[in-house]
Amino acid sequence: MNTNNSLLGFALLGLLHQHPMSGYDLRKIFASSAMGSFSDSPGAIYPALARLEVQGLIRGKVENSASLRKRRLFKLAPKGVTAFRAWVKRPVRRDDVIRRLGELMLRFAFTDQSLGDRQAALFLKQFEAELAGYIPSLKQYLDTNVSKMPLSGRLALECGIQEYEARLKWARTSLAFYDRRKRNKL
């Protein structure tokens, strides 16, 4: 059985990891934004839930307290917990930093809830290292190409670089948070 999932699938697993919910609850979370750029359309969420159920990662049960509307409450199956943790734990690759920043941030958002502070700190260290390696190559690309680029192209590229720099700074201050918390616990 294939246990590959789209990003939406993992987002659903992550939310269900917190506590069981219905498809409608999940839609509301996506609709009220602030949480990534996921669609709240039923045509995305219900099929995704169905796939997760077929894979045995979640299970849905119809709640039927007499007076309530029909509502399927989904919760993580043990297999789902394993798959979710494995996803969160994946090493941070250069490729992720370049093409899947959104996925990385989603994984991080779910990290200490599912795997604890140590894994969160580890993630940040890897993330920092990859960023620190990648940023200079972007800068070099900019330097060698400025002359050939229109102003807006140059500015757009600089915007990308500044974004990565902001994230590097963020990773460092965040790491400091975890270090402080660790020291307080000792």
Place this chain on the structure above:
Amino acid sequence: MNTNNSLLGFALLGLLHQHPMSGYDLRKIFASSAMGSFSDSPGAIYPALARLEVQGLIRGKVENSASLRKRRLFKLAPKGVTAFRAWVKRPVRRDDVIRRLGELMLRFAFTDQSLGDRQAALFLKQFEAELAGYIPSLKQYLDTNVSKMPLSGRLALECGIQEYEARLKWARTSLAFYDRRKRNKL
């Protein structure tokens, strides 16, 4: 005839707007990264080019200088120029800022090449206004929810906010560039 296009389609139009190229050239540009997060897979690019051609936005001609390999060189048709400019010119909406930042930056990167400095400056003003309106609502969401969130969740959200703030700052300094250039020209 429908003139709707995916983001990849517009990226292709933008590159072909600079100068005619083959599908393979386009793939190499995407592969050598630095340019957005587009896939360089032939299964994405060749069908996209075919769609653009069917819509009459581009035209492909086989180059056949005797000793060369078969190579289809694509160039923009007049209709393609119009469609591309209309895309670049679209107003910047709140929704774009939330869910389609990548598309916005791509549009901006192509702006002054296709529509000139004035449109680029206009874009930046709209972008700045939308960001300035959106950021406070994110901050408020953070403030009201900090207590219920795990540390990593909070940090991830803060990372998002910092990203938007970096872009706001970028928009303002970029606008200053266009203002300066305008003054120099007068």
Place this chain on the structure above:
DNA sequence: GTTGCCATGTAAACTGTTACATGATTTC
């Protein structure tokens, strides 16, 4: 003469979008 890159494309599977459909239950 075989390895590897140039250059094109196709096919199947999957995911997400848009739009529609349905029915129950509050609320006014």
Place this chain on the structure above:
DNA sequence: GAAATCATGTAACAGTTTACATGGCAAC
């Protein structure tokens, strides 16, 4: 009893990914 909202889903379509297929040319 009409309107809004809760709650679930389906169908048609478009686009992407992954993997495969093909053939010419260049280098060794």
